[in-house]
Amino acid sequence: MKELSVLKRIKTLDIDNIEEKMSFLSPKERKYFKVMKPQSGVLYVTARPGMGKSAIAKSIATKMGMQYMDIRLSMLDETDVGLFPNVDELKLKGGDILKVLDHVVPKWAHIANQKPTIIHFEELNRAPQAVRNAALQILLERGIGTEFEFNDNVLMLASGNLGEEDGTDVEEFDRALNNRLIHFKHDLEPAEWIKWFANDNVHPDIVSYIENHPHKMYVEPNENSTAHPSPRSWTFLSDYILNFYSTIEYKKNEKGAEVTTLKWGDSAEYIGDLEEIGMSYIGNEILSFLKYINNRIQININNIIDDFESVEENIRQWREKNRRDRYSEMLRDLRAVDLAKLNKKQVKNVINFINLCDADERISYLIDVVDDQKIDIDHVNYDRIFVAFEEDLEEMRDINKNEKHKK
Numbered sequence: 001m002k003e004l005s006v007l008k009r010i011k012t013l014d015i016d017n018i019e020e021k022m023s024f025l026s027p028k029e030r031k032y033f034k035v036m037k038p039q040s041g042v043l044y045v046t047a048r049p050g051m052g053k054s055a056i057a058k059s060i061a062t063k064m065g066m067q068y069m070d071i072r073l074s075m076l077d078e079t080d081v082g083l084f085p086n087v088d089e090l091k092l093k094g095g096d097i098l099k100v101l102d103h104v105v106p107k108w109a110h111i112a113n114q115k116p117t118i119i120h121f122e123e124l125n126r127a128p129q130a131v132r133n134a135a136l137q138i139l140l141e142r143g144i145g146t147e148f149e150f151n152d153n154v155l156m157l158a159s160g161n162l163g164e165e166d167g168t169d170v171e172e173f174d175r176a177l178n179n180r181l182i183h184f185k186h187d188l189e190p191a192e193w194i195k196w197f198a199n200d201n202v203h204p205d206i207v208s209y210i211e212n213h214p215h216k217m218y219v220e221p222n223e224n225s226t227a228h229p230s231p232r233s234w235t236f237l238s239d240y241i242l243n244f245y246s247t248i249e250y251k252k253n254e255k256g257a258e259v260t261t262l263k264w265g266d267s268a269e270y271i272g273d274l275e276e277i278g279m280s281y282i283g284n285e286i287l288s289f290l291k292y293i294n295n296r297i298q299i300n301i302n303n304i305i306d307d308f309e310s311v312e313e314n315i316r317q318w319r320e321k322n323r324r325d326r327y328s329e330m331l332r333d334l335r336a337v338d339l340a341k342l343n344k345k346q347v348k349n350v351i352n353f354i355n356l357c358d359a360d361e362r363i364s365y366l367i368d369v370v371d372d373q374k375i376d377i378d379h380v381n382y383d384r385i386f387v388a389f390e391e392d393l394e395e396m397r398d399i400n401k402n403e404k405h406k407k
Helices: 002-007 018-022 027-036 053-063 107-112 129-141 190-201 204-212 231-245 267-282 285-298 301-320 325-335 344-356 359-371 380-388 390-406
Strands: 042-046 067-072 084-091 097-104 117-122 154-160 181-185 247-252 258-263
Touching: 027 042, 027 053, 027 154, 027 181, 027 190, 053 067, 053 117, 053 154, 053 190, 053 231, 067 107, 107 117, 117 129, 129 154, 190 204, 190 231, 204 231, 204 285, 204 325, 231 267, 267 285, 301 325, 301 344, 325 344, 325 359, 344 359, 344 380, 359 380, 359 390, 380 390
Parallel strands: 042 154, 042 181, 067 117, 117 154
Antiparallel strands: 084 097, 247 258
């Protein structure tokens, strides 16, 4: 009997191919999902504003094929969270009627029970006390009133801000409540944000800027500007560019299937607009971003690939003007280029440019190419690159041998 009782604590989700879907989660998403799944204790994520608490919860739901519900507690009252009173009648033995008080189940709760769902209770430590108490009853008891219960297909998490550390007004929880929460202080590294979100959702110019200036992904607000850079505000700015300067093309591939492609807004087109409105999105950081974009407009990776001879002298001057960071920027942009699609002339231009880079930068680029599983390194164009930099590849092999020998 004890064994059967223990088995009841194992929760299953009605999700097809759950292990396969979990493989698409980022390491942090997988960690949060695994904490939610047992439905024992409440996942409680705290972070600075704009650091992607909502985005990561929604991403987990999307990748797992689950419905996502965002309950923003600071904007609600207790009736929205299951504390709307309802007078009901109970028939007693003998036929007497007893009037009782219960609670009306919100529509969102009923919808959540219809299919696998993640419910995210946001700003738990900033909500009014009555709302917070109602939300906690749902989070801790997984029910509303005396009759409604959430089924095992419903996962829940709560999130909040840091308080004094991030300049937000929050309520401190007592020891008993904290012991019921599973606490994670959520942070986001620039490389993590780029790999798992920005590459697919944010304008490439912004991604490139953050890759080259990772400390600019999040900058604390100052007394002169309430707007400041964060993963959220960079995404807002990207959405502005996307909505006014991008184009969507519908073409048919070789098999006749329709393929949708997106052309992000060209920097030369949107830069003037961002000079007017950019500060409202990311504060003074817009000035550094626009300077970076202006430099890219002057010489970008396409200039190097298509017409290296015309920009070669300017590229050589980067070293003389102590602008070696521009080589790194261009190499990062080159990593995103599928060299298999280039013609012989373009490949030669790429080789000529890489030759101008320092040896450590060349080797770093070659390592990335070799390690990228999406690249067909057997393609003739990549073979030309490897032949051109055979000495660098040989140095890579020697380094690897030495590291293995040390182990």
